[in-house]
Amino acid sequence: MNTPVKGLRAAKVAETQERILEAARALFVRDGYHATALTAVADRARVGHRTVYVRFGSKAALLRRVVDVAVAGDAGQRDVREREWFQAALTGRALADRVDALVVGTADLMERAGDLFEVVLQAQASEPELAEAFQASRTATRELMQRFVRTARADGLLAEVADAVWQEETAALAGQAETYLLLRRTTGWANEQYRDWLRRTLEEVLAPA
Known part of the structure; x- marks a missing residue:
């Protein structure tokens, strides 16, 4: 696979993850942990339900990642x-x-x-x-x-x-x-x-x- 195609794919992956994290943050803060479903996060982020499970595995892991990004100030x-x-x-x-x-x-x-x-x-x-x-x-x-x-x-x-x-x-x-x-x-x-x-x-x- 050539480098431009790799770059485009990586950018799309990063953009999808950013949308998921932003959606998760909004729902966790608004509705609380227990009332937030991963399917609701996927719907708000406009991605397939399975995408959230594949990327993060569990709701707890997703919240941990959202917190890590907030603490750091970026996704680095x-x-x-x-x-x-x-x-x-x-x-x-x-x-x-x-x-x-x-x-x-x-x-x-x-x-x-x-x-x-x-x-x-x-x-x-x-x-x-x-x-x-x-x-x-x-x-x-x-x-x-x-x-x-x-x-x-x-x-x-x-x-x-x-x-x-x-x-x-x-x-x-x-x-x-x-x-x-x-x-x-x-x-x-x-x-x-x-x-x-x-x-x-x-x-x-x-x-x-």
Whole structure:
């Protein structure tokens, strides 16, 4: 098969997958996990019912992929630690630059994926695959936030503190998806208010040198 034909086929496959993911996101957010059928996703995406099953295998796997794309911001395979905003949070010249990069990146992620995190939370009781994935996400977030704090400390940007573990764990808790969801439910804050809260929290937890 010649290269142009391969390219056209790959583009069609990618376009079909994008339609499926967009349809799934809309239905999961609107109707919830349990009320969303894969056949309904296929109909909204204008593809055959079998296409969704062949591409994703199960509803849980489809939701996982929708969440992964929302978290990353695109369909690429790079995870958060490889994204430009997180790298900027590790390498900025001043602590304020690093905090700003982390806050903007985290708040944008929550804005993209927050509604989907709610869907996962409602589904995980009956879907062990989703419960396991969400727990892995909690662990990954904690590790990323700890890395952020430890890197800033190693680079001489933080003052000495009596309890470095408290500092790391408090920053890690501030960056968790469930912290964002709890604030959204209890305060009704918009994303901009969450962003301001996260910046102030990190600034107060991370005593600058």
